[in-house]
Amino acid sequence: MIKADTVQASKRDRLHTTVAAAIEASILNGALKIGDKLESESTIAREFGVSTRAVREAIHTLETKGLVMRRHGERTTVVREDVNEFLDTLAVTVRQRLASEPEYLKQLMVARRMVETEVIEILCSRDTPVADTVTENLERMRRARDEMDFSGFVDADAAFHLALVHSAGNRILSIIYDNFASLINEVIQVTSRVPTKSLVEAYDEHAEIYSMIRDRDEAGAKALIRAQIDNSANYLRIAIEKATKGETKNA
Structure with a gap:
């Protein structure tokens, strides 16, 4: 039997994956260019109908791929080619x-x-x-x-x-x-x-x-x-x- 908390975790994983994939696609197709700032986490959360936690996890995924960079106190920046x-x-x-x-x-x-x-x-x-x-x-x-x-x-x-x-x-x-x-x-x-x-x-x-x-x-x-x-x-x-x-x- 699958526990409720496992189902919730799986759902949350799908949500942050969806957000990450959408932002990544915007970066790769040029809609978001190098140096552009992402909207605030709360704004992105409202646009996708998800929690800010899911947005933070999505941004962390993108950062791991080297597509964005977070700095304390600033909005996340697109750095796709900043290898x-x-x-x-x-x-x-x-x-x-x-x-x-x-x-x-x-x-x-x-x-x-x-x-x-x-x-x-x-x-x-x-x-x-x-x-x-x-x-x-x-x-x-x-x-x-x-x-x-x-x-x-x-x-x-x-x-x-x-x-x-x-x-x-x-x-x-x-x-x-x-x-x-x-x-x-x-x-x-x-x-x-x-x-x-x-x-x-x-x-x-x-x-x-x-x-x-x-x-x-x-x-x-x-x-x-x-x-x-x-x-x-x-x-x-x-x-x-x-x-x-x-x-x-x-x-």
Whole structure:
């Protein structure tokens, strides 16, 4: 037997879903434009014949989708294409989690691997695989290798990967990567300090990835970049363990 409170909850869910769907449709068809303010919750409630609670739940759903933004004391604003601001906020949240949960860094590396392997698939399917900035940053890595400039090499390494993502021409992937680029750069800085391969070996690895993409060897490039990021994740684990042991020793 279904309890009354379950029926009421189900009804309320349908009401807020209806309101959310109607507002979302207005945003997607352009009736509500970026920067427009929604009516007050009480006005929307009257228009739809629902409670203000149902309206608040509908707005929360839209906010979760990144379609609107609420600020205390102000009416809700349409921010449909404000992806940068949405992801910037997300990046801050991730950074806060990283500070308290080192394990979160490994999850960041998984996300990085997913983006970069997808980028390789896009690049290998095109007539002109990579932008000039990829070549330029590979050249920066070569010069840093020859000069034994560790810091310069690490910066060029991060810029190489960022340029690869931008080469794909997918704005969403670029925005996602841009917002997490500083975090990824920090990871590269940390993992590069774990004794592993020489600058010569590191450069050769990146040069091989570049050549495989240029030659449209999608499988080979994907396998190599996966291995590279997986190795970085392992180096990151070692670095975290060393740092943790150091803190314990000094405690």
